[in-house]
Amino acid sequence: MTELSDLELIRKTVRELARKFDYGYWREKDKKGEYPWEFVKAFADGGWLGAMIPEEYGGLGLGLTESAVMMTEIAQSGAGMSGGSAIHFYVFPPAPILRYGSEAMKGEYLPKLAKGELLMAFAITEPDAGVDTSRIRTRAEKIDGGWRINGQKIFITNAQNAHKILIVARTSPRDEKRPLDGMTLFFTDLDRTKITVREIEKLGRAAIDTNELFIDNLEVSDDEVVGEVGQGFRYLIDGLNPERIVVGMEGVGLGRAALELASKYANERVVFDRPIGKNQAVAHPLADSWIRLEAAELVAMNAARLFDNRQNCGKEAAAAKFLGAEAGFQACDRAMQTHGGYAYAKEYHVERLWREVRLLPNAPFSQEMVLNYISSKALGLPRSY
Structure with a gap:
């Protein structure tokens, strides 16, 4: 199991790398619909694209716990789901190949994926x-x-x-x-x-x-x-639990990015001779979102730990996705409310985070399907679907 100090080192290293690409960079990529190849190359050069690929295939051989931390920091840097998805799709979709592909398939393609040579x-x-x-x-x-x-x-x-x-x-x-x-x-x-x-x-x-x-x-x-x-769906399941956990953690990162922007604005914006952050109607919703994001991260990290220890984590992974998506969207929405009319101005960046986090309640599967799953698997209720 990864030591806490190692996780903090990963957080710090990824944070420094991701934040070299500022909000202006992501605003332009969003505006022009351009793939963030410069961002991908920076993470490829750092070896991060092969986070979960074993060392014998050119990867770092890390676990889901480390990868989840990495993806949270990417989303929180301001990259949101634009940067998150750009890296996410190197790290997790190859899972069925890694676990069930032939040696020839793994030997040919996993090193290329780890280097960012293959999308x-x-x-x-x-x-x-x-x-x-x-x-x-x-x-x-x-x-x-x-x-x-x-x-x-x-x-x-x-x-x-x-x-x-x-x-x-x-x-x-x-x-x-x-x-x-x-x-x-x-x-x-x-x-x-x-x-x-x-x-x-x-x-x-x-x-x-x-x-x-x-x-x-x-x-x-x-x-x-x-x-x-004929066994493809069973192989998919092995890759879906990690994806759900990481999507939850990306929601946490997005929410924290929005809270950073909202807190800065609430300290600087003066109305009626006082910063708006001094008003509990502004401060309390943001504080509530901070608490919910912290809780969502704890659930996701527990699910990641179970996965890395090869323990069943289906319910925990589903819960991680549910809480991360919900808390992330709520935080972004409250950041929009904090900015008032300026929330619509792209120069404040919060509207892009709001648009991107809105994906998470629906993908990779809906919140309602999470509740269906938990109803039957955790509570023993009859299936409704």
């Missing part, structure tokens, strides 16, 4: 399946030496620039008795002659592209199957 997309969600992954319609048909994939995916990050893609497809029909069986993971080239990529305009995180994909007769080899055919 990947992760294609799970579909327009008609919603949160019920068992009902995806993308299918892979067996052919000589491989598979032919057809289907559609939506809300896929990085597809404008990605070199490789991890695709979830059905390789056998849905069975009502075992609906999550029969899905397979494929790690293959993002072949733009077979995959049409259309960017989706969205509320926030404009620097990081989000897309819908149309897959038309994409042929992949048997060597590009991750793990066993």
Whole structure:
């Protein structure tokens, strides 16, 4: 288990690196919709992209606890979800490859991911399946030496620039008795002659592209199957718990960034001959958010510790996502309220954080689905879905 002093060193090092890219940098990236390659390169040069990749594959070999701390500091630096997602998608989507990929696959691609030489997309969600992954319609048909994939995916990050893609497809029909069986993971080239990529305009995180994909007769080899055919959903679960924990921690970082901006403004803004921060109507909501962010971090760090110790952490990971998203959004919203009319001015930056944190209550899955999960898993209530 990582010593506290080591975690504080990671916090300090990542904080110093991330804050070299100021709010002005992220404002321009958001305005122009430009991918933050300079930011990614800085973290690649520092070795951070390979945080959870073992040392034998060129990574740092750190755990989820350290990675969660790293992602919190990135979000809190002002990078928000623009910077968070840029690094997040190097660290976590490769998890199924790391755990279940062939030695050849790991040996070829993990070092490139660790160095930032390879960008990947992760294609799970579909327009008609919603949160019920068992009902995806993308299918892979067996052919000589491989598979032919057809289907559609939506809300896929990085597809404008990605070199490789991890695709979830059905390789056998849905069975009502075992609906999550029969899905397979494929790690293959993002072949733009077979995959049409259309960017989706969205509320926030404009620097990081989000897309819908149309897959038309994409042929992949048997060597590009991750793990066993038909076991793809089980492999996904191993990667989803870390993602939920880290999303919660990114929410904490975003909320703290907003509180920093709001506190500075509340100290400097004078109305009726007194700083507005002297008014309890301003101070108390911000203080309440500070408390909630602290609590959310404790839950997330406990979940990360369980994961690193190879203990079951499903409920704790779900709770971490729920609390981090809720506390982060509330803090950003209160920072908006603190700024009053100036909240709409982009030069104050808080509106970008508000737009970006609004994603977290819905992704990677909704708050309602968290409550559904906790109702059945923690309280033993009958499933409502």
